[in-house]
Amino acid sequence: MKDVGSIFAESSIKMNWFEQPLDHFDKEETRTWQMKYFERHDYWRKDGPIYVFINGEGPASSIFLKTGMLYDLAKETGGAMYLSEHRYYGDSKPFANFTSENLKYLSSRQALADVANLLKYVLTIPAFKHSKVVVVGGSYAGNLAAWMKLLYPNLIDAAIASSAPVVAKADFYEYLETVSEDFEQHGTDGCWDNIAAKFKKYEKLFKTSEGIKQLKEEENICSDTDFRKDENRQLFFLDNASRYMVHAQYGSPDTIKKLCQDQKSTFAGNIDEPNVLWNEKKQCISYDFDEMIEEIRDIDWLVSWLYQTCTEFGYYQTTNSNNHPFTRNVPIELYYRPIELYYRYCSKLFGPEFDEERVEIGVIQSNKMYGGLNPNVTHVVFVNGDMDPWSKLGVLEDVSYEAPATIIPMASHCRDLFSDRKNDPEELKEARRYIRYLIKDWIGSGDYKTSG
Incomplete structure (x- = not known):
């Protein structure tokens, strides 16, 4: 775990490790493992929000702390950026051998508890005492973003669930x-x-x-x-x-x-x-x-x-x-x-x-735990491209006024999570603007002009 005293002196992406329980729900299980995560703080300003990109079913990459929806939001609102790696993927492996016995600690519920545990630590940093927390994820990790708001509503203030197949x-x-x-x-x-x-x-x-x-x-x-x-x-x-x-x-x-x-x-x-x-x-x-x-x-x-x-x-x-x-x-x-x-x-x-x-x-069990197409959440935006086959298991209609759904014409899987490109269709650019507007409105954070 890094020295929090120097956290704001850095202007680049840093990779760190965080100790996690092997099982968050069995107090008799005392084994732990090391989870990899990335952080970036050079756009952060006092009381600025914390943005967490939740990685899904693969090795974590710091690219989404350099470009994309989360990066754009952090730059616009003076936010700190984090990116967490999912247990059993990439370098975040509780075990070297993936036997069935070792894999029994792999689940979305355990992974959500990992992110919550990391966030609880981050929020102990005095500078983040008044910071709002936004989680972002795409595909399976889009599920995780929405479900973080469901299971940890007192920890998470807003979420972007991109191309999330929330129905098992x-x-x-x-x-x-x-x-x-x-x-x-x-x-x-x-x-x-x-x-x-x-x-x-x-x-x-x-x-x-x-x-x-x-x-x-x-x-x-x-x-x-x-x-x-x-x-x-x-x-x-x-x-x-x-x-x-x-x-x-x-x-x-x-x-x-x-x-x-x-x-x-x-x-x-x-x-x-x-x-x-x-x-x-x-x-x-x-x-x-x-x-x-x-x-x-x-x-x-x-x-x-x-x-x-x-x-x-x-x-x-x-x-x-x-x-x-x-x-x-x-x-x-x-x-x-x-x-x-x-x-x-x-x-x-x-x-x-x-x-x-x-x-x-x-x-x-998954649909019962998380609510399928009707999760009990607020301040979550569900985003799908109408070309994406996974959208058939996603939220395509507003869950409520404060949990809206948006469908992007002629867009595929997770396209909203990228930054605007010159040749992107206007409908895609408009959807990204709408998503950023919602998040800033929900966390009460306007644009923050940076020199970067």
Whole structure:
């Protein structure tokens, strides 16, 4: 923990560590661990607010203390900035080994208590005695921002919940329905039909051994991939649908048009983590479920996130709908047989007790604890882009006058959390201005002119 006496003498971002209880709710558990967090104070002025960017399911980066919604607000209102890393992600690991026994301390409730504990410490600093507290988060961390206001209303004064899927749901078929709507609305003429034809062709080729052989040759699939296994077939359909999913979630009308113009484009080159389906030795794609599970075990953040989906949220993007072009080949249950792709992720990674019942219990408990689409909160703004597939699980109508929802036309996932760029649509810029206005109004803080 840093020396608070020198906190305001610094003009750059600092990384520090904070000791957290392993379990905030079991007093008999005395073990602790070190949580990483960042702070920046060069724009702070006397009695200025405290802004906390809550990181979600991945390593924390200090970029949001250099640019973006939180940075802009801190600069405008003379605020101090903090960014917290989520337990079990990045460097904030209570354990080196992610066994099921060690992972049992990973939950949104524990993570919220971590942020609250850090804030309680920050608020002991005399200079912050009269400071308001604003939390900001996007995607799953957008949930956390809203839920901080729910569970710790005396600690948090306002929150921005960006692209927050606050409803837990196992069979999230609406995701691909939204992808379909995006390509139908923003794609080139005939694009949706071409996607549908491609997936129907895949489905037809899978019906014969000669068709499977042809498919492997055309799609550069490893020859030893066993497509007699339903889960391997499901992986193929999910992987190919993902090429369109990522453009709906993170793209724009222009990127969707571009993909339509080049149906051979993939998203594999746009992700930081290795593609767990790619076989480097054979230079081909290996759709082998068991091999993929072993690859996943080496990617800590992905193991952590899958554990949370298996125990709290579900969020499984299935094809259980007729309102999309991707065919119905990634259901939770296939042909009423006990081959369930997403549930199998859970049981393979964490043990047989992590089954369908465990997922459903977690979903029910999460919605009961946090309130789903009707959380009992005030001074929270819920923001969604209308292109974002995750918006189907988000708050799209005002919870109340003091918990409004705003939908940004032609915007994707978490776009409001970035600073304005020259080519951003005016609707997006206006939404950002509105969000900043709400926060400043709620915390009673006007613009603070800085020389920075």
